[in-house]
Amino acid sequence: MTELLRTDLYDLHVSLGAKMVPFAGWEMPVQYPMGVMKEHLHTRAEAGLFDVSHMGQVIVPLSAIDALEALIPVDIAGLKEGRQRYGIFTNETGGILDDLMIARKSDHLFLVVNAACAEADIAHLQAHLPEVTVIRDRALIALQGPKAEAALARLMPSVAEMRFMDVAEAEWNGQLLWISRSGYTGEDGYEISVPSAVAVSFTQALLDMDEVAPIGLGARDSLRLEAGLCLYGHDLDPDTTPVEGNIAWAIQKVRRKGGAREGGFPGADRILAQLETGATRRRMGLRPEGRAPMREGVEVFDAPEGGAKIGTITSGGFGPSVGAPIAMAYLPASLTEGDTVWGEVRGKRLPAKVAAMPFQVQTYKR
Amino acid sequence: MKFTEEHEWLRVEGDLVVVGITEHASEQLGDVVFVELPEPGTQVAKGDEICVIESVKAASDISAPVDGEVVEVNDALADNPALVNEDPLEGAWFFKMKLEDMDQLDAFMDEDEYKDFIG
Numbered sequence: 001m002t003e004l005l006r007t008d009l010y011d012l013h014v015s016l017g018a019k020m021v022p023f024a025g026w027e028m029p030v031q032y033p034m035g036v037m038k039e040h041l042h043t044r045a046e047a048g049l050f051d052v053s054h055m056g057q058v059i060v061p062l063s064a065i066d067a068l069e070a071l072i073p074v075d076i077a078g079l080k081e082g083r084q085r086y087g088i089f090t091n092e093t094g095g096i097l098d099d100l101m102i103a104r105k106s107d108h109l110f111l112v113v114n115a116a117c118a119e120a121d122i123a124h125l126q127a128h129l130p131e132v133t134v135i136r137d138r139a140l141i142a143l144q145g146p147k148a149e150a151a152l153a154r155l156m157p158s159v160a161e162m163r164f165m166d167v168a169e170a171e172w173n174g175q176l177l178w179i180s181r182s183g184y185t186g187e188d189g190y191e192i193s194v195p196s197a198v199a200v201s202f203t204q205a206l207l208d209m210d211e212v213a214p215i216g217l218g219a220r221d222s223l224r225l226e227a228g229l230c231l232y233g234h235d236l237d238p239d240t241t242p243v244e245g246n247i248a249w250a251i252q253k254v255r256r257k258g259g260a261r262e263g264g265f266p267g268a269d270r271i272l273a274q275l276e277t278g279a280t281r282r283r284m285g286l287r288p289e290g291r292a293p294m295r296e297g298v299e300v301f302d303a304p305e306g307g308a309k310i311g312t313i314t315s316g317g318f319g320p321s322v323g324a325p326i327a328m329a330y331l332p333a334s335l336t337e338g339d340t341v342w343g344e345v346r347g348k349r350l351p352a353k354v355a356a357m358p359f360q361v362q363t364y365k366r
Numbered sequence: 367m368k369f370t371e372e373h374e375w376l377r378v379e380g381d382l383v384v385v386g387i388t389e390h391a392s393e394q395l396g397d398v399v400f401v402e403l404p405e406p407g408t409q410v411a412k413g414d415e416i417c418v419i420e421s422v423k424a425a426s427d428i429s430a431p432v433d434g435e436v437v438e439v440n441d442a443l444a445d446n447p448a449l450v451n452e453d454p455l456e457g458a459w460f461f462k463m464k465l466e467d468m469d470q471l472d473a474f475m476d477e478d479e480y481k482d483f484i485g
Contacts, residue, residue: 036422037397218396218423291400291447293420318399318422325400346402346418 007053008139008199016207016214023217024115026054031216039219040320043185044360047145048215048223049206056118057135057193058111058125067129068109072102073242073265075252079104084165084180086250088242089124094267094274095238096245097124099230101191103167103180110167110178112140112191114232138178139199144189144223146363147211152179152190155205159190164364173198185220186227186362225326226319228285228357234296235283235314235328241267243274244330246283251275278333281311285357286327286341290350293318293325294343300329301342304349313343319359326359327352368471369480370431375455376471379462382438383471385431386459387419387450390484396421398450403439404461410436412470417460419450428460432470438462 004027013020018029029051031039042048060068069076074087081104089097098117103110113121125132143152153160156170162181170177178193194202206212221231230236236245254260257272265271288294298313316327331341335354342349368376373391377384392398400420410416410430417428430436439461443449449458465471475483 031396035396040422222422291444292402293400293425295425318420320397320422 005054007051008196009051009053009203012200012203013051013214018214018216021217024054026115028054029214029216031218032214034213036216036218036222037320039213039215040222042213043145043187043215043219043223044321045146046211046213047143047147047151047189047209048185048219049203049212050142050144050215050220051139051203052142052191053139053199054115055140056111056113056115056121057138057140058113058122059133059135060109060111060125060129061131062108064129064131065109068102069261070264071124071128071266073251073255073268073271074102075254075261076102076104076109077261078252078254081106082167084167084182086247088236088247088250089121090242090265090267090271091238092266094241094270096232096236096240096242097121097238099232099236099247101180101182105167105169105178116233135193137196139194139196139203140191141194141199141203141206142183142185142189142191143206143212144183144185144187144215146188148187148189149365151206151209151212152192154209155202162190162365164188164366172202177202181365184227184229185223186229186358186360187223188363188365222317222320225315225317225328226321226358226360227362228328228359230283231315240330241271241274241279243271244279244281244283248275280333281330282333283314283328284331284335285355285359286313286316286329286343286352287355287359288325288327288343288350288352291325292345292350294327294345294350294352298327298343298345300331300352301344301349304342304351307342310341322359326355328357367477368474369477369483370474371483372429372431373484374428374431376431376474378468378471381464382462383432383434383465384459384462385428387428387454388480389454392451392454392458395419395426395450396423398447401443401447401450401460403441403443404436406436406438408436410434410463420447430463431474432463432465433467434463434465436461437464
């Protein structure tokens with residue numbers, strides 16, 4: 001077993017009473033003494049601070065825009081300076097290798113990739129384009145929730161001017177922070193790349209504010225589930241296309257059939273065809289009718305007994321803000337909102353309704 | 367009150383034994399969101415998994431601590447699973463059992479022994 005990596009904030013987490021667990025090769029806080037439920041609700045009501053330093057931070061020179069577009073079915077060349085976009089790496093069969101954020105800054109592109117995929121993503125990038133720089137001396141912090149703007153603006157007033165998916169830089173204590181108005185909770189908020197030298201002091205400055213509480217990976221997962229957002233390795237994988245994953249919105253017109261830069265990414269044939277004709281299965285939301293959560297791996301059937309297996313839950317649990325169990329599953333595309341299916345929990349088939357996502361209204365500052 | 371290594375407490379009430387989980391177990395589980403209880407009248411053997419507790423994080427089982435019959439369950443938990451966190455030693459009892467042999471209780475820890483056990 002290889003040794004777990006620790007972020008710049010490890011000692012701070014421990015001093016805050018975090019329960020640390022292995023996650024994607026890192027030792028990360030899963031919860032603090034407040035507990036997952038209260039942490040989740042705190043983020044929705046005030047501001048939650050997350051250490052997401054385990055994610056990969058990568059710089060790609062602007063000269064590699066075309067090479068990057070050849071790996072990602074997203075309009076990267078048309079991304080304006082100071083803006084960020086959600087993207088996906090695809091494979092030759094149209095499956096998803098990872099999802100990521102791509103920001104265009106003045107003289108480079110800044111990518112944030114999932115921790116579990118970081119090594120593979122970097123190798124993938126290095127194999128196809130020159131001069132990829134992996135950032136290893138910066139922490140990454142997310143501040144999320146309705147009071148995130150007020151809290152962060154106390155340290156750097158300029159962040160209040162940013163809109164959802166804007167990126168900017170600001171100085172704090174002589175250090176340059178890279179900021180995006182984004183996150184993965186469905187709430188308004190920011191992700192902030194902080195030089196290691198000030199990672200702890202910057203985090204502490206935020207935590208010293210009344211509205212800011214440290215939040216662990218447990219609540220991060222329930223928040224993103226309520227927001228209807230995918231978790232790579234669970235809701236998305238190399239066998240799932242963007243159309244099946246219900247993230248076709250990430251593929252702009254310019255890369256689709258008839259677009260100015262149509263195709264030209266791995267798996268384009270299959271993905272472009274599916275964009276026209278649809279896929280036979282699709283990621284959908286489910287609202288189990290009772291109180292019993294339907295978790296990842298629960299098999300879904302088309303009848304209360306007998307019948308056929310029609311899908312599997314890829315993420316599921318209890319939504320603290322929704323106040324009920326919620327789940328995502330891959331199901332036949334012919335199903336529509338309000339249809340009833342049955343999840344088999346401990347040998348019993350329990351009804352669930354196909355439901356719209358997000359389960360919780362998103363509050364981005366568009 | 368007696369305690370098991372599975373963090374259950376057992377309290378004798380007349381000829382019945384009331385079973386719940388300890389504060390320690392409730393803290394470890396985190397926020398409880400769903401409890402699945404057995405049917406009254408179920409005959410159980412020691413070790414049978416008879417209740418499921420779902421927290422925000424995961425599902426866990428409660429096993430029968432002794433042989434006997436489940437005679438009553440706490441329906442309040444179905445409506446308010448959070449009782450397991452709020453009042454684990456009183457309001458959040460799970461079920462009452464009629465034991466085949468009350469001597470089975472002698473094997474379990476008393477409060478001091480349990481405190482040492484969870485250290």
